[in-house]
Amino acid sequence: MKAAVASLAALALMSACGPRQTAPAAPPVARHLVLITIDTLRADRVGAYGSTDVETPTLDRLAREGASADGSVQVPLTRPSHVTLFTGRYPAEHGIRDNVSPGLAADVPVLAEILQSRGFATAGFVSSIVLSRQSGLARGFDTYSDRFEIGEDDARFLNTIQRRGDLPTAEAVSWLGQQKEGKRHFAWLHLYDPHDPYEPPEPFASHYAGRPYDGEVAWSDTLVGRLDAVLAQTRLQKDTLLVVTSDHGEGLGEHEESVHGFFVYETTLHVPLIVRGPGVKPGHRLQVVARSVDVLPTVLELLGLTEAIPRVSGRSLAAAFRGESLRDEPTYAESLVPLIHYGWSDLRTLRLGRWKYILAPRPELYDVQSDPGELRNLAGVEAARARELRAGLEARLRDEQAAARGTPAPAVTLAPDLLEKLGSLGYVSGAGSAVGLAKGADPKDKIGEYRILNGLMREGLIGLREGRFEESLARFRAMAARGIDSFELNYYTARALMGARRWREAAARYEAAIRLLPAYGPAYLGLSDARVAGRDLAGALEAVTRGQRAAPSDVRLIEREGELCRRAGRPDAAALAYERMVKLAPRDALARVRLGELYRDMGRPREAARLLREAVQIDPAPASYWNSLGMVLGGEGDLAGAERAFREATSRDNANVEYTYNLGLAILRQQRAGEAALQFRRALEIDPTFRPARQRLAEARP
Numbered sequence: 001m002k003a004a005v006a007s008l009a010a011l012a013l014m015s016a017c018g019p020r021q022t023a024p025a026a027p028p029v030a031r032h033l034v035l036i037t038i039d040t041l042r043a044d045r046v047g048a049y050g051s052t053d054v055e056t057p058t059l060d061r062l063a064r065e066g067a068s069a070d071g072s073v074q075v076p077l078t079r080p081s082h083v084t085l086f087t088g089r090y091p092a093e094h095g096i097r098d099n100v101s102p103g104l105a106a107d108v109p110v111l112a113e114i115l116q117s118r119g120f121a122t123a124g125f126v127s128s129i130v131l132s133r134q135s136g137l138a139r140g141f142d143t144y145s146d147r148f149e150i151g152e153d154d155a156r157f158l159n160t161i162q163r164r165g166d167l168p169t170a171e172a173v174s175w176l177g178q179q180k181e182g183k184r185h186f187a188w189l190h191l192y193d194p195h196d197p198y199e200p201p202e203p204f205a206s207h208y209a210g211r212p213y214d215g216e217v218a219w220s221d222t223l224v225g226r227l228d229a230v231l232a233q234t235r236l237q238k239d240t241l242l243v244v245t246s247d248h249g250e251g252l253g254e255h256e257e258s259v260h261g262f263f264v265y266e267t268t269l270h271v272p273l274i275v276r277g278p279g280v281k282p283g284h285r286l287q288v289v290a291r292s293v294d295v296l297p298t299v300l301e302l303l304g305l306t307e308a309i310p311r312v313s314g315r316s317l318a319a320a321f322r323g324e325s326l327r328d329e330p331t332y333a334e335s336l337v338p339l340i341h342y343g344w345s346d347l348r349t350l351r352l353g354r355w356k357y358i359l360a361p362r363p364e365l366y367d368v369q370s371d372p373g374e375l376r377n378l379a380g381v382e383a384a385r386a387r388e389l390r391a392g393l394e395a396r397l398r399d400e401q402a403a404a405r406g407t408p409a410p411a412v413t414l415a416p417d418l419l420e421k422l423g424s425l426g427y428v429s430g431a432g433s434a435v436g437l438a439k440g441a442d443p444k445d446k447i448g449e450y451r452i453l454n455g456l457m458r459e460g461l462i463g464l465r466e467g468r469f470e471e472s473l474a475r476f477r478a479m480a481a482r483g484i485d486s487f488e489l490n491y492y493t494a495r496a497l498m499g500a501r502r503w504r505e506a507a508a509r510y511e512a513a514i515r516l517l518p519a520y521g522p523a524y525l526g527l528s529d530a531r532v533a534g535r536d537l538a539g540a541l542e543a544v545t546r547g548q549r550a551a552p553s554d555v556r557l558i559e560r561e562g563e564l565c566r567r568a569g570r571p572d573a574a575a576l577a578y579e580r581m582v583k584l585a586p587r588d589a590l591a592r593v594r595l596g597e598l599y600r601d602m603g604r605p606r607e608a609a610r611l612l613r614e615a616v617q618i619d620p621a622p623a624s625y626w627n628s629l630g631m632v633l634g635g636e637g638d639l640a641g642a643e644r645a646f647r648e649a650t651s652r653d654n655a656n657v658e659y660t661y662n663l664g665l666a667i668l669r670q671q672r673a674g675e676a677a678l679q680f681r682r683a684l685e686i687d688p689t690f691r692p693a694r695q696r697l698a699e700a701r702p
């Protein structure tokens with residue numbers, strides 16, 4: 001990480017150094033922070049940013065009560081963009097460059113952790129699986145709400161697994177309502193609704209018929225309003241810094257891009273940034289561009305925590321939000337999707353003021369002031385400007401390359417051959433001339449192909465989900481025939497082959513996926529599945545132990561090791577694995593349940609009971625945990641304890657015949673035959689063929 005900071009210096013050198021800003025004496029500071037990220041929110045769909053036909057009364061009001069800026073993201077993809085927002089670092093520095101990547105490294109400081117260490121109560125409420133705790137973004141949050149209902153064999157696009165925004169909003173509202181006045185707090189609410197698919201609820205669906213994206217924006221605006229209303233009610237509003245921004249915009253057909261993540265045009269980079277609270281000048285519109293990397297230092301200064309700002313690549317814009325003028329800094333953004341997923345050229349852009357340069361095999365230069373749609377490429381006309389911006393980008397990329405070489409394990413986030421590809425793009429070729437920089441196909445020429453491939457991938461995944469494996473495989477084969485050899489293509493092909501019961505081929509595909517992205521835990525789980533299905537238990541165990549070396553924080557791999565050891569008749573080895581799992585994930589109730597059940601079967605009931613008690617304390621919701629606890633207690637002769645546990649289980653799931661039967665049995669053994677008979681009768685109502693209940697019922701009759 002040390003070398004990566006050099007790129008900051010390079011950027012700073014490029015902009016003419018303005019006079020150092022000194023903060024005025026003791027400006028007012030906010031006590032609390034509420035940050036809302038509305039995913040996929042294009043600036044020009046918000047009234048305060050010039051929209052005339054989307055109703056965003058809340059955001060417009062917040063922009064009047066506070067200040068607003070032209071936000072600019074550093075990468076138009078959900079996970080890397082959010083990580084940039086929460087670390088103040090560029091993607092090359094924090095290492096998260098794609099939605100499919102291992103979690104953020106534990107040594108990169110994140111906003112929530114910084115605030116938590118200063119005594120803030122912290123809570124995050126997210127709506128996309130891309131931001132689930134596996135992303136590493138949960139670090140520093142006391143509460144992190146990221147529950148998504150997904151089946152084991154779900155094959156949706158990762159980025160379409162979401163929950164509607166009113167759920168996390170209600171959770172955030174409830175959490176804020178519980179905060180005490182004495183303690184500072186930070187809440188983050190992430191709304192995913194404007195992300196595709198666009199399905200706004202009524203009345204927005206009817207009101208915005210034919211333009212559902214706009215309907216999602218209007219709907220999200222009302223959710224922001226709900227959250228702000230609770231701040232007003234609880235009188236927290238005047239002490240709260242409320243920040244609303246986004247992680248990227250949406251193409252909506254411009255430049256032939258329908259969604260986001262492929263190109264680096266302003267349609268997907270330009271987002272709102274609205275800040276209201278103490279120390280912010282009402283109604284002010286910032287003249288400088290506010291980059292995602294600037295948000296963390298800005299927010300910390302506005303909270304009066306300037307000394308807490310870690311080493312970041314952004315700068316604080318607090319002075320600008322107070323109404324002072326600052327000089328523009330260069331704005332950098334990247335898209336690695338064409339390279340990572342398709343093997344084409346990546347895209348990098350640098351913007352300073354009105355001029356924006358895009359480094360591509362055929363470079364582009366736009367005057368975004370007079371040509372906001374980026375329709376007239378001036379690279380040939382304004383050659384000197386193009387050269388200057390290009391030199392800035394080249395310096396940046398040289399630093400990035402040097403940093404990648406200096407980092408001991410760059411493969412943690414990017415596959416080795418991908419790094420090779422990045423290195424072979426020509427940016428750093430010392431001996432080479434300045435021409436022919438970006439290599440590979442120009443994404444501009446590939447947008448049609450991209451749409452075809454995306455269509456094939458979607459159809460392939462739908463086939464996979466609906467169990468039409470041959471159809472799915474045909475789509476994936478068509479993609480491979482078009483030259484695609486990406487991680488996800490191999491991974492999903494492997495899944496389809498599993499469905500078609502072609503274990504050996506599936507294993508080979510999983511291996512290919514692992515070569516492309518070595519630190520992705522689920523690929524090793526898949527490989528172990530394929531080997532178990534092929535009756536190779538030792539090979540399955542090899543896959544999960546290899547996976548643990550590559551993805552040491554993935555507890556599912558350790559869980560699988562325990563399960564495989566159990567199946568292989570090695571309970572002691574299984575216990576060791578589950579013990580590691582409990583240690584690695586102390587707040588994971590399931591880890592304790594697994595170990596507890598194993599101890600029970602190994603004849604260690606006392607330890608089993610302790611673990612299961614801890615499990616239901618951590619997560620009391622699953623009925624099966626209570627049932628396991630009841631079985632251990634009953635086996636130990638603690639019949640009253642067992643009865644209590646089974647009652648908890650049946651109260652959580654009253655349609656499970658076993659839980660009801662177990663409750664009856666615990667009661668019967670306490671010589672309360674009449675009550676027990678009641679439970680056995682209920683069990684038979686649930687399942688009339690459940691024989692044990694019928695037998696016990698006969699016993700329970702006086």
Ligand SMILES: [Zn+2]
Binds near residue numbers: 040195247
């Ligand atoms: Zn997003």
